[in-house]
Amino acid sequence: MRLGGPGVFAGDWAWTPNAGGVMRIPVAFAGTLVDTWNGWAVFTCTRQVAEAIVAEQQAARDRYRQHLAADGITGERQQRMVDESLARLRFDGDVIVADETRVHGDPDAVERITSDPDGRYTVMGRAWTWTAVHPYDCDRIAGDLPDPPGQAQPEA
Template sequence: ALRAAGATAGRAAAQWWAQETLGGRAVGGVRPAALQILDALDDGDPAVLDGLPTADPYFLGDDQARYAEAAPPGGPAWQELTAHRVDEARWAWCGGFDDAVTDEVARQCRIVLHPTGDDRDLSHLHPDRVRPGGPGVFAGDWAWTPNADGEMRVPVGFAGTLVDNWNGWAVFTCTRQVAEAIVADQQAARGRYRKHLAAHGVAGVQQDRMVDESMARMRFDGDVIDVDETRVHGDPDAVDRITAGADGRYTVMGRSWTWIAVHPYDCDRITGDIPDPVEQPPTPAA
């Protein structure tokens, strides 16, 4: 009961702290601060952790009041507790407080960083933790774009399963929904480049040629992705038709484009269902 009471107080303290650091009363960009705090929680960095609300287990002044508020009916009276039990009561309340602070601070940081405001822990999708056969979020290494604050961001990440590494680049499979989003993103990129050329006076056949030389044509033809890179590579045979595998999943430009695993927190949005951690097999008994 004392630990639960301490946890309630810890969550409240963390929420007030978050308002000053990550919420409406925060000054400046909050994303870098949220990422730094999450990393510090993972690494146990005292430079950051010392700034979080904390309960002092060596301060005796609040013991009796806390005990009176939290002890359940039928529990021993404060006056009946031995010195050892008093210490246990204090440490239980303070431990509940501190654990709840770190949990709530991490949750608040995840909300700030998550592209959809979700508070799920996505640390399993950190690029360093993505393994073949496991889930990840992927983007082209060309996708990084500065936002209005000068932060390098990935406008859209694509949820998938890593199946291979090709010359250091990721090869992943994805659902039809994600494959359609990749095709749409390519078409949008071509459209942006076309507008850029038009703004600089390039039009007509020359504009078409420059767009096609820069980026592949992509479209869905039924259940097949048609990819035309003939002008990109100057090769009339550089045409590919990407079909879904037996599991219905697509490998879009794997071993062709330079895909990388990216952190979901670096994405403005993510296409596809963000996967939960893959359950690891139990470690064999010694």
């Protein structure tokens, strides 16, 4: 994949075994590769895809919460363990608020992610370990692949 090109991206943490034990990515995200950071992909995406990333992060937090509950960990201890393991992401209007204060033990570890002039978001680029993945390794892809650079849309 080259810079400026379309792709499918997932966190390196996303690989999970399915019922048959085959490693799969439950959900990946369509976007455009705009940079690399320490060998990891940095990509931009539409608001729809950014919303899917935020929703998937919440689902991951919910899965971890359920796992802890199954082990008998509940209440404030459970919430603290979830917050120390997984960032809190949410939309505040058109801005994504990424709160990793408990993950990093740093009260200033809150990032506000705004869209670029084209309305595209770089969700946790240069912070999370995103990789370009093959679409066939994914159970679901959030969003549509953007056109390659310089590719004109056909007239309707």
